[in-house]
Amino acid sequence: MSLRDDLAACLPQLRRYARALTGDAAWADDLVQDTLERALARTSMLRAHSNTRAWLMTILRHLYIDQLRKHRELALDADDPVWQRLEAPVGEVGGLLLLDLQRALYRLPLEQRDVLLLVTLEQLSYREAAAILQVPVGTVMSRLSRAREHLRMLLGSDAGSRPGIFKVVRQRP
Amino acid sequence: MTDDRSSTALTTGPELERLSALVDGELAPHEQAEVAAALAHDVQASARVEDYRRQGAALRSLFPLPTDVRYVLVLPRRTWWRRVSAALAWAGAGMILGTGGVWLSTREADPWAFSRHADLAYAVYAPEQRHPVEVAATDQAHLVEWLSRRLARTLTIPALNEYGYTLMGGRLLPGAAGPAAQLMYQNQAGRRLTLYITEAAPQHASFRLLRQEDRRTFYWASAGAGYALSGQRSEPRLREIAMDVCSSVGGNPQGWQ
Numbered sequence: 210m211s212l213r214d215d216l217a218a219c220l221p222q223l224r225r226y227a228r229a230l231t232g233d234a235a236w237a238d239d240l241v242q243d244t245l246e247r248a249l250a251r252t253s254m255l256r257a258h259s260n261t262r263a264w265l266m267t268i269l270r271h272l273y274i275d276q277l278r279k280h281r282e283l284a285l286d287a288d289d290p291v292w293q294r295l296e297a298p299v300g301e302v303g304g305l306l307l308l309d310l311q312r313a314l315y316r317l318p319l320e321q322r323d324v325l326l327l328v329t330l331e332q333l334s335y336r337e338a339a340a341i342l343q344v345p346v347g348t349v350m351s352r353l354s355r356a357r358e359h360l361r362m363l364l365g366s367d368a369g370s371r372p373g374i375f376k377v378v379r380q381r382p
Numbered sequence: 383m384t385d386d387r388s389s390t391a392l393t394t395g396p397e398l399e400r401l402s403a404l405v406d407g408e409l410a411p412h413e414q415a416e417v418a419a420a421l422a423h424d425v426q427a428s429a430r431v432e433d434y435r436r437q438g439a440a441l442r443s444l445f446p447l448p449t450d451v452r453y454v455l456v457l458p459r460r461t462w463w464r465r466v467s468a469a470l471a472w473a474g475a476g477m478i479l480g481t482g483g484v485w486l487s488t489r490e491a492d493p494w495a496f497s498r499h500a501d502l503a504y505a506v507y508a509p510e511q512r513h514p515v516e517v518a519a520t521d522q523a524h525l526v527e528w529l530s531r532r533l534a535r536t537l538t539i540p541a542l543n544e545y546g547y548t549l550m551g552g553r554l555l556p557g558a559a560g561p562a563a564q565l566m567y568q569n570q571a572g573r574r575l576t577l578y579i580t581e582a583a584p585q586h587a588s589f590r591l592l593r594q595e596d597r598r599t600f601y602w603a604s605a606g607a608g609y610a611l612s613g614q615r616s617e618p619r620l621r622e623i624a625m626d627v628c629s630s631v632g633g634n635p636q637g638w639q
Contacts, residue, residue, distance in 0.1 A: 220448075221448045225448060228445055229445045325441075330438075334406075350403065354395065354399045354401075354402045
């Protein structure tokens with residue numbers, strides 16, 4: 210398999226990850242583009258990295274954080290201007306429920322969203338996620354746990370108005 | 383935290399992390415068995431595990447794997463071109479962004495988008511134990527009247543009894559281009575099927591299959607309505623039921639053969 214075939218095979222997953230991370234389709238496409246560009250410029254590094262997909266995701270994530278910093282939008286939350294102009298997945302998959310989930314997702318601190326997406330969406334192992342995030346496995350576990358609880362709380366808080374989607378959850382002290 | 387074995391113990395970080403690890407299959411076999419056994423006695427902890435699983439299913443539905451082949455084929459080639467224009471980075475970025483925009487807008491106009499909504503609605507509501515439906519089948523006259531009014535069309539509720547499925551009821555959902563109805567059926571083993579009906583579908587009848595994880599959705603259009611039958615049954619079986627549903631709602635499944 211040539212390197213380009215190898216990269217092409219990773220594209221659907223890479224693009225999904227970018228869309229989930231940014232919540233913005235255009236930004237995500239740009240990010241994938243930048244990632245490939247960088248990957249192709251540094252193919253020598255791939256040999257040291259046996260897992261192409263993880264390598265690409267690491268690059269993509271670094272680029273994303275760089276771009277966030279440039280935009281001075283590190284604190285991404287519901288009131289963030291980036292969030293205000295997001296429209297990507299809502300129109301595509303649609304529905305009230307998705308909108309809620311999406312909103313909740315982007316209200317998570319970046320470090321929680323990051324690990325949640327790697328493990329639940331991309332279904333990476335804790336070790337793979339730890340390698341991409343460059344943190345110990347224990348940190349992956351604690352962030353992931355906090356992310357899930359946080360999401361539960363965010364989605365549970367308005368469950369009263371629409372029972373049956375997510376159960377009502379009270380955040381415990 | 384002491385040896386308090388009730389669910390309050392599960393509010394501590396390490397215990398929650400173990401529940402997460404259980405969901406992710408990251409526990410050692412003996413731990414896995416231990417945590418699973420503890421769950422049997424802890425309603426709150428098992429609800430929590432269920433919630434974690436649901437979060438994952440909903441996230442995966444929110445961000446389906448892109449299937450657009452053009453994108454995959456075109457991208458690597460364009461990358462070379464873009465490297466050349468790296469010196470003109472902003473112009474390059476603008477063009478890529480523009481191209482992406484065109485691609486996305488054509489995709490959003492996908493008249494079959496309702497199938498993904500149907501699949502998602504199945505993923506979310508089919509596991510629901512307490513509130514699987516908004517209006518129960520016991521009040522079928524009201525169910526038909528209510529959903530027909532909201533969808534602005536006379537709704538036919540197909541009977542699936544011959545396949546062992548009885549109607550549980552239905553709910554109204556926001557669809558891609560208006561309201562959508564989800565009818566839920568269940569068999570004696572507790573397996574569920576949903577029939578999703580919405581407006582704004584293609585006029586021409588066609589028949590397709592959407593695969594998402596272990597879920598299968600057969601979908602088609604008939605007389606301006608889109609139908610999608612979702613379940614976790616085998617494809618041939620679900621196809622058979624879908625064809626039957628199609629004819630009972632006035633479609634012509636012969637064209638699918």
